[in-house]
Amino acid sequence: MIRRSSRFALSLWLVMALLFGVGLAAAAPQSKTEIIVSAAISLKDALDEVTNLWAAANPNVSIKTNYGASGTLQLQIEQGAPVDVFVSAAPKQIDALASKGLLLEGTRKDLLRNEIVLIVPQDSTLGITKFQDLLKPNVKKVALGEPVAVPAGKYAQEVLTHLGIYDQVNAKAVLAKDVRQVLTYVETGDVDAGIVYTTDALSSNKVKIVAEASADSHEPVIYPVAVIKMTKDPAAAKAFEDFLSGSQARAVFQKYGFTLANP
Numbered sequence: 609m610i611r612r613s614s615r616f617a618l619s620l621w622l623v624m625a626l627l628f629g630v631g632l633a634a635a636a637p638q639s640k641t642e643i644i645v646s647a648a649i650s651l652k653d654a655l656d657e658v659t660n661l662w663a664a665a666n667p668n669v670s671i672k673t674n675y676g677a678s679g680t681l682q683l684q685i686e687q688g689a690p691v692d693v694f695v696s697a698a699p700k701q702i703d704a705l706a707s708k709g710l711l712l713e714g715t716r717k718d719l720l721r722n723e724i725v726l727i728v729p730q731d732s733t734l735g736i737t738k739f740q741d742l743l744k745p746n747v748k749k750v751a752l753g754e755p756v757a758v759p760a761g762k763y764a765q766e767v768l769t770h771l772g773i774y775d776q777v778n779a780k781a782v783l784a785k786d787v788r789q790v791l792t793y794v795e796t797g798d799v800d801a802g803i804v805y806t807t808d809a810l811s812s813n814k815v816k817i818v819a820e821a822s823a824d825s826h827e828p829v830i831y832p833v834a835v836i837k838m839t840k841d842p843a844a845a846k847a848f849e850d851f852l853s854g855s856q857a858r859a860v861f862q863k864y865g866f867t868l869a870n871p
Contacts, residue, residue, distance in 0.1 A: 641668060642669075642672055643693065644673075644692050646674045646675075646685065646693070646695070647681075648675070648678045648697035649676055650787050650788070651675070651831070652788070654864040655673060657860050658857045658861070662851055666847075669841075678696040678759050679757030679759070680757050680786075682694075682704055692839040692848075693833065693836065693839075693845050695833045695852070696759070696833075697722075697787075698763075698829070699832050702834055711835070713837075715835040715849060717832065717853070717869075719833045719869055721869050722807055722831070724820070724825075725805070725817045726738075726819040727791075727809050728800065728802075728815065729794055729816075734800055736801055740771060742773065742777045746800075749781075749782050749798070749799040750781055750782065751782045752803055753785075758784070758786055758787060759787075760790065760805055761783070763803075763829060764803035766827060767821045770824075770826065788808065790802040791812060794814075795815055806865050807864055807865040831866075831869070
């Protein structure tokens with residue numbers, strides 16, 4: 609009788625353990641997904657804040673950001689880099705990926721706009737007040753983004769060409785790998801002036817804006833976004849892209865000086 613009771617108790621314990629284990633498995637949180645976002649480095653400050661907002665609302669989908677010159681990021685994607693979402697500082701790079709069939713159909717959209725400005729160190733005494741002043745003999749070095757890979761450099765080239773001074777200024781050019789390096793060169797006084805986006809200039813108290821490029825002097829500065837076709841999680845990637853266009857993200861982008869492509 610005792611032996612039979614012991615067997616019953618053991619069987620009951622095993623059943624309870626099995627049920628308890630199944631209950632734990634059902635209650636276990638879903639595995640965390642990571643989305644890789646490649647973005648123009650001019651977006652860094654704003655996008656870092658936006659991803660923090662996303663993380664607070666979406667704990668199961670983390671965002672890993674990869675910043676750089678848009679042309680460099682485009683080449684990385686073409687060479688198979690694992691990227692889920694791409695935000696470029698110009699349509700050219702998105703166009704190139706689209707032509708190769710590397711974008712997820714229906715996900716491309718214009719996200720933000722920016723402006724092109726001429727900056728100098730905060731303590732500059734060279735009297736630079738307009739782009740044409742870059743021709744002055746006392747202006748020795750001008751930082752520009754490398755125009756093939758850096759959209760800000762391409763826009764700068766367009767502005768200077770429109771003004772008829774590109775060749776003369778290019779002779780003084782210190783080419784940078786991205787627009788933030790242009791900003792750094794001006795901040796440190798390694799150059800006398802540089803051409804960057806408004807948002808880059810506003811991010812630093814070591815430089816000042818002395819001139820703004822007219823709208824007719826360059827192509828519109830548009831930041832398009834798209835999901836990459838080879839994304840490992842299309843649903844999560846599209847959800848994050850939608851978040852970038854939402855009210856929370858838009859408020860952050862505007863705080864950093866961007867304007868909305870589709871207000």
